[in-house]
Amino acid sequence: MASDFVGDDEWVNVEMEELQREIDESGVAKIDEFVRKRLQQWESVEVNIAVAGDSGAGKSSFTNAIREICDEDEGAADVTESTTEPTPYAHPTNSNIKFWDLPGIGTPDYPDLETYVEKVQLEKYDAFLILTATRFTKNDLLLAEKIRSMQKSFFFIRTKIDENVRAEKRKQSYDEKAMLTKIRSNCLKNLGDHFSNVKDVFLISNHEPDKWDFARLAQAILDALPKYQRQSLTLSLGKAITRSSEEIFQGKLDALKGRIWWIAAASAAGALVPIPGLSVGVDAALILRELSLYRSQLGLPEVGSAEFVKLHLATREKVLQVSITTVAQLSVFLVSYTTEATIEEAVRFIPFVGLLVASTMSFGATYYALHKLLEAVKDVALLVIKEATDKAASELDSKMD
Numbered sequence: 004m005a006s007d008f009v010g011d012d013e014w015v016n017v018e019m020e021e022l023q024r025e026i027d028e029s030g031v032a033k034i035d036e037f038v039r040k041r042l043q044q045w046e047s048v049e050v051n052i053a054v055a056g057d058s059g060a061g062k063s064s065f066t067n068a069i070r071e072i073c074d075e076d077e078g079a080a081d082v083t084e085s086t087t088e089p090t091p092y093a094h095p096t097n098s099n100i101k102f103w104d105l106p107g108i109g110t111p112d113y114p115d116l117e118t119y120v121e122k123v124q125l126e127k128y129d130a131f132l133i134l135t136a137t138r139f140t141k142n143d144l145l146l147a148e149k150i151r152s153m154q155k156s157f158f159f160i161r162t163k164i165d166e167n168v169r170a171e172k173r174k175q176s177y178d179e180k181a182m183l184t185k186i187r188s189n190c191l192k193n194l195g196d197h198f199s200n201v202k203d204v205f206l207i208s209n210h211e212p213d214k215w216d217f218a219r220l221a222q223a224i225l226d227a228l229p230k231y232q233r234q235s236l237t238l239s240l241g242k243a244i245t246r247s248s249e250e251i252f253q254g255k256l257d258a259l260k261g262r263i264w265w266i267a268a269a270s271a272a273g274a275l276v277p278i279p280g281l282s283v284g285v286d287a288a289l290i291l292r293e294l295s296l297y298r299s300q301l302g303l304p305e306v307g308s309a310e311f312v313k314l315h316l317a318t319r320e321k322v323l324q325v326s327i328t329t330v331a332q333l334s335v336f337l338v339s340y341t342t343e344a345t346i347e348e349a350v351r352f353i354p355f356v357g358l359l360v361a362s363t364m365s366f367g368a369t370y371y372a373l374h375k376l377l378e379a380v381k382d383v384a385l386l387v388i389k390e391a392t393d394k395a396a397s398e399l400d401s402k403m404d
């Protein structure tokens with residue numbers, strides 16, 4: 004299915020034009036280098052997310068949770084002391100993605116909203132998270148109004164839901180869903196008439212980011228960002244969040260799919276490295292590097308890692324099958340497929356890349372190989388996720404027994 008292969012049609016057209024311009028300007032010779040740089044571009048896109056709210060709201064804990072680092076780790080935000088000035092916390096896998104722990108409004112250095120707005124420089128943030136562990140304050144609302152007037156995105160977040168759930172569990176009439184609904188509607192009441200969308204309120208626990216609205220929040224932040232920033236944050240999110248949300252998993256998959264035709268173009272432009280056993284040459288180094296990105300992005304455990312060792316034998320074997328690192332292994336993997344069908348898919352790119360594809364076989368073969376590999380890694384990743392989920396469920400069951 005053609006539509007399956009290209010996630011974001013409109014953007015592919017925009018990007019193909021970008022490539023065409025580059026060819027017009029610099030010729031074909033430098034395409035390889037251009038594409039390699041272009042594929043790394045997401046790592047240099049800056050994203051600044053502001054995390055606001057009173058002291059004790061869970062700001063530092065949130066910046067740690069979303070970055071998937073423990074409160075005790077190096078680079079973790081301190082959850083024992085309050086921030087006195089905006090402090091950036093970079094994502095461990097991408098230093099251009101920063102979560103800013105903002106000081107509370109009403110603290111000595113920031114006595115009121117006016118001083119706050121002046122000192123904190125709201126313009127520089129791409130989205131705002133407003134946290135509370137109890138009720139949203141007047142200052143929270145004023146800040147949200149201010150952000151809205153700047154036409155930027157903001158989200159209201161109620162933290163420490165795990166504590167509410169624990170307390171509720173002690174009651175005989177335990178009903179988690181009803182309790183969450185009540186907290187949500189209390190938050191809305193508390194926010195007043197100006198902010199009345201239920202979807203804008205997120206109930207989370209920073210200590211259990213796989214539960215409640217944490218994944219929905221991560222997705223909402225992504226949706227609020229422009230294309231390239233969204234792609235950058237999507238590819239920077241860690242394993243736990245990716246596994247806890249089908250939507251984020253799919254987002255990663257789409258971002259990876261969107262890179263394939265670029266690599267096929269680079270491969271076609273570069274010198275061909277013939278793979279033994281394949282009738283056409285593809286750029287094996289490019290493919291292997293991309294495959295390694297697929298594995299890490301979709302959360303496959305490294306061969307030999309503690310997580311890998313604990314997997315079922317059959318799953319381990321599947322992980323091994325896609326943990327290809329040499330040209331010979333790649334050739335064995337690909338030789339079991341026939342290429343014709345995908346070459347047809349690739350034809351739509353020919354008007355653009357035709358110029359540089361003296362031998363179109365290389366474009367088609369690379370394009371095809373990467374789709375097969377991504378598909379294979381996806382299947383294994385889903386298997387690993389399912390196994391992890393099943394294991395967690397049975398551990399919970401045995402605890403309850």
Ligand SMILES: Nc1nc2c(ncn2[C@@H]2O[C@H](COP(=O)(O)OP(=O)(O)O)[C@@H](O)[C@H]2O)c(=O)[nH]1
Pocket residue numbers: 056057058059060061062063064065081082083084085162163164165166207208209210
């Ligand atoms: N149970 C629970 N405790 C939390 C949560 N978020 C933060 N905390 C705790 O609340 C305290 C204040 O959190 P912190 O992140 O430092 O808040 P900040 O002052 O807004 O930066 C710390 O002891 C955290 O461990 C949460 O979602 N659930």
Ligand SMILES: [Mg+2]
Pocket residue numbers: 062063064081082084085086104
């Ligand atoms: Mg703090």
